[in-house]
Amino acid sequence: MFKKPLSNLKTSAPLRSSDRRKLKQRVIAAFNVQPEDGDVLVPDGIESVKFITHLEEPGVAYLSKEGDPLWFTIGKGSEDLIPTVYTLWKKDDLLPFLSTPSAVIPILTGGADLMIPGVVHHTPALPEGTLVGIRQYSRQDGKSYLSVPLAVGQMALPSDQLTSGGKEKGKAVLVSHVWKDYLWEMGSKPDVPDDKAVQIGSESDGPESSEAEPGSENEVEPRPAGDDSATPPPPSEIDGQGELPEPIPSEGISYTPQEVNDLLTKALLQSITASLGSAPPSTFPIPATLFYTNHILPSRPAFPTLVQAPSSHPEDAEKIHIDPQEINIKSSSNKSLTAFLKSMDKLSLLTLKQPQKHSQQSDSLVTSVNGKHPLVLGHVSFPTVRDIETKAAKKAAREEKSKMAEVSHELGIRELWKPHLVTVDLFKGLGGSPSSLYTPMEIRSLIFDYVVANDLVNKGDKGYVNLDSLLRPCLEVKSGGKSKGKEPQSDPGLADFIKRDELIKKVIAKMQNWYEIQPPGKDPVQKKGQLKPIQVVVKIRQGRKASTMITGFEPFVVVDAEEMAEDLRKVCAGATSVSPCVGKPAGSGFEVLVQGKQGPAVVEYLTGKGIPKRWIEVADLSGKK
Incomplete structure (x- = not known):
């Protein structure tokens, strides 16, 4: 649903008090929650914004004052509210749920639906069409864990067909919204809350309390142990396309803390071998936490037992798959990231710089890595978590592209903006590239990330942003920029703060317009x-005769003037002609003239070529006859 950027995104507008109360009552009635929960799920200051998806479906999103999308509807006039993951992280038992292994989550974020073999557990008695959340299932230290919901969708079939005796292939959930999609990107993008230990089915390793409240996360139906559809092939059976297996929990089998530490060291060696060893000096320093999350964790082995067999089952290592997520600092012998990096510093694999006393910087810095270390030179590469996730995302993208090609041959059209003049320094300060092209959502995300990181949200009204030395110059300089030999002129009426949406609009107004056309x-x-837009204008020409004139079609690349004239001559059964646009420089474009009032026929022809209807403007200047 939100695999691609939203288009026609309007400026958000606060809901009136009466509309907010109505929305709250809809939530209470639809999801059977208490009134006090309704105040949390539909907070004061909630705003609404209209949008259009890449499938041309209109929708409405409801945002918190901080800009986090909380609810959305899809379809013109739809009253069916769907909670976002931001809302489900506030109240994770709002929806019934299904669980899936951690390796499946990247496939969902890549745009795929949840398939039946990917379901590990589910809330019982779910009819087809039920709105459900999708959680990540994992095991650690012999206990079962569930994450907060990471995706939302509708059941594609009744839940009783997920167990053996029913269907074993096909879709289980039609995903509407998922963590890290373009709707999620509109918000503040917080860290995912910690997983919770649970008791599932007959397992005895859940929470201390074994009583499960109806509809809670503990009342789930495990898939039967004999259901082969939930058992993936071993890693050795993966084909050359790098298909991602769905790892099954390794019951009672895990690495010792020292073995986890050894695997994290191998992940560090892998990251140095693959990228960091040849990275330019400007890459460093890297904060320790970012070094860990962006380089070490993605470089963990995708199939750990093939890299290092667990000491408890060394002879069966090839038949066992331990979830790579179990390889983390908390499970290692070091227990802390600082201790681990210090041990790597002692081995001379990297150089670590501790924060200075009384400094606001609390994170250690990795200032360099040693690409010529004997351990690095002798390292044998292995498939990593990043490799598998990348292949899964590419596969999902190929499937989506193929699906879209079958469903529609419509042009992909994006309006883009590039930093220009005063906004060049702004984007450098935001951490973006001044030479890149951005969508409005990406601009919004960059600015709001900077605002949150630098604590610029106005304390008195969170709908406003305080201006600092980076944001203010961009708004102070007049549209003409610097005059020759003169300094930029300031706006004396510019306050110390500005409304969030107004800030985005002013920044975009100072940027350079670009656009992207993608033919199927x-x-x-x-x-x-x-x-x-293409102009289709009906005029009276040569006395009383009406003609239809088409101009501005050249940028859309799929329409040729001569070809269009010939096609419309046949379709409209009338004379057509092609000539240079009147009043414009030579070579700037052509106009195609069709005899008669042919506006509807021309629109049908252009949309048949794949041009979206919103990019065609029709005007009848012939008057009433």
Whole structure:
């Protein structure tokens, strides 16, 4: 649903008190929650914003004052509210749920639906069409854990068909929204809350309390142990395309803390071998936490037992799959990231710099890595978690592209903006690239990440942003920029703060317009300038005769003037002609003239070529006849 950026995203507007109360009552009635929960799920200051998905479906999103999307509807006039993961993280028992192994989550974030073999547990008695959350299932230290919901969707079939005796292939959940999609990107993007230990089915390793409240996360139905659809092939059976297996929990089998430490060391060696060893000096320093999350964790072995057999079952290592997520600092002998990095510093694999006393910087810094260390030179590479996730995401993207090609041959059109003049320094300060092209959502995300990181949210009204030395100059400089020999002029009426949406609009207004056209099955075409709709104008020409004139179609690449004139001559059964646009420089474009009032026929022809209807403007200047 939100695999691609939203288009036609309007400025958010606060809901009136009466509308907010109505929304709250809809939530209470639809999800059977208490009134006090309704105040949490529909907070004061909630805003609404309209959008259109990449499938041309209109929708409405409801945002908190901080900009986090909380609810959304899809379809014109739809009253069916769907909670986002931001809302489900506030109240994780709002929806019934299904669980899936951690290796499946990247496939869902890549745009795929949840398939039946990927279901580990589920809430019982779920009818088809039920709105459900999808959680990540994992095991650690002999205990079962469930994450907060990471995706939302509708059951594609009744839950009783998920167990043996029913269907073993096909879709289990049609995913509507998932963590890290473009709807999630609109918000503050917080860290995922910690997993919870649970008691599932007949397992005895759940929470201390074995009583499960109806509808709670403890009341789930495990898939039968004999259900082969839940058992993936061993890693050795993966084909050359790098298909991602769905790892099954390794019951009672785990690594010792020292073995986990050894595997994390191997992950560090892998990251140095693959990228960090040849990275330019400007890559460093890297804060310790980012070094761990961006380099070490993604470099963990995807199939750990093939890299290092667990001491408890060395002879059966090839038949066992231990979830790579179990390989983490908390499970290692070091217990803390600082201790682990200090031990790597002693081995001379990296150089670690501790924060200075009384400094605001509390995180250690990795200032360099040793790509010529004997351990690095002797390291044997292995498939990593990043490799598997990348292949899974590419596969999902290929499937989505293929699916879209079958469903529609419509052009992909994106309006983009590039930093220009005063906004170049702004984007450098935001951590972006001044030479890149951005969508409004990406601009919004960059600015709000900076605002949150630098504590610029106005304390009195969170709908406003305090201006600092980076944001203010961009708003102070007039649209003409610097005059020759003169300093930029300031706006004396500019306050110390500005409304969030107004800040985004002002920044975008100072940027350079670009656009991207992607014909089906071809590479996208990016050009500078503002993309304007095709003009289809009906006029009276040569006395009383009406003619239809089409201009501005050249940027859309799929329409040729001569070809269009010939096609419309046949479709409209009338004379057509092609000539240079009147009043414009030579070579700036053509106009196609069709005899008669042919507005509807022209629109049908252009949409048949894949041009979205919103990029066609029709005007009848012929008057009433």
